Amino acid sequence: MEYKALIVENIDGVGNLTYEDLKKKPLNSGEVCIKVIYSGINYKDNLAIEPKTKVVRTYPMVPGVDFSGEVVESLSPSFSEGDLVFLTGLGYGTDRFGGFQEYVTVKGEDLLHIPKGLTPKEVMIYGTAGLTAAMSIEALLRAESENYTLPFLITGGTGGVSSHAVLILKKLGYDVVASTRNRENEKYLMGLGADEVILFDELLEKRRPLSIEKYSGVIDATGGEAVGNLLAEIKYGGAIALSGNLAGAKFQSTVFPFILRGVSLVGIDSVQVSMAKKKEIFEKLADNYKSEKLIDILSEEISFLSLKDILLSGEKKNGRILVSFS
Structure with a gap:
């Protein structure tokens, strides 16, 4: 054949x-x-x-x-x-x-x-991007902070990981701030459920080693200098889930977010994740993580x-x- x-x-x-x-x-x-x-x-x-x-x-x-x-x-x-x-x-x-x-x-x-609850089309709308987003969210919700009164920030604009992260977090009932390089993307991100949209350039502005706590956690699919800045703005016990390097492979930070606020930096690798974990994640994506806005x-x-x-x-x-x- x-x-x-x-x-x-x-x-x-x-x-x-x-x-x-x-x-x-x-x-x-x-x-x-x-x-x-x-x-x-x-x-x-x-x-x-x-x-x-x-x-x-x-x-x-x-x-x-x-x-x-x-x-x-x-x-x-x-x-x-x-x-x-x-x-x-x-x-x-x-x-x-x-x-x-x-x-x-x-x-x-x-x-x-x-899994039951997903079609061949829907499982590919998720794909690696949806898996990465869900793994990132689980990393944040496992962090020491259990009081998620502050919003979660999602970088990466309108990419697959970021789009899925907005949908899933809103499905779970959390407030979401999404960042984008272009204001033209605001309508798309708000349509997915983002409560606020900010420009990515704002995340590149230098912060003090510890700034005002603004976010319960961050899902970052871009990497680069914004990572170091955002570490300074995460609330006590929160985390950044990092899964990409589109904006760069290096960032600067101090030890203070880690030793004074217990902030964590968690790497997300969805390529070699165990099959048992992948199965568990996709079963959630077929059930309580699945948004009516998936399409x-x-x-x-x-x-x-x-x-x-x-x-x-x-x-x-x-x-x-x-x-x-x-």
Whole structure:
């Protein structure tokens, strides 16, 4: 059987994207073959098509760090033909062929069944972004502060992690301040439920080592200098959940937020998180974390055959872009 895949090659340091026909190989013990229904475009997928980022070290590669689909063949005791499944992270799309292909063969131990309450489309609206947001929120709610009277701040503007964080925190009943680099995004963020929208540039203004307590906690998907500033504004026992470096890999701070207010800086890695934890998180995303506004995060649904042009355009959109294989 032949099927189409979107493959990136490194041609003299430049990423070259082409659709190619691949042949399905026999399964090894424990492997599962999935007919892809949906995938999503993640920030890492955009990096994967640019060799200079070194996100992909071995070419050719099929990007696509997330996908959902239906099992068509299985040599894993955990999955049967017809099962609806999904996969996020674990090096797919960067270290091994990912979801931008019509059929994917993976190790059964890397798959999860789509939980009751979610469709293949909804689980990809979440994808790695939703998983990261939910893990970040759980890190904040495990912090020493149990009195969340101050709002939570979410950086990252209209990206997937930030959008999901707004939805989930509002679903749980908390006040949310969202930051963005562009006032044009205010309507989108307020529509998701943000109580206030501020400009990201405000977060770059220098603070004293300890400033007035303004936030119960911070979900930061951007990194950079804002991290050090925000540590000074988190209330006693609160935390920053840090999951990205779009705004930079370095920041300056002092020890005072940590030793005088008990503030924590928590790293969030949703790529290699345990399968047990991932299953637990997605069950919550299917239940008490699920907002009736989930579909509002979907900015566009594109066909697989238009994916190449979308990736090459580099166009940025709010929320999530899904790739449909139907």
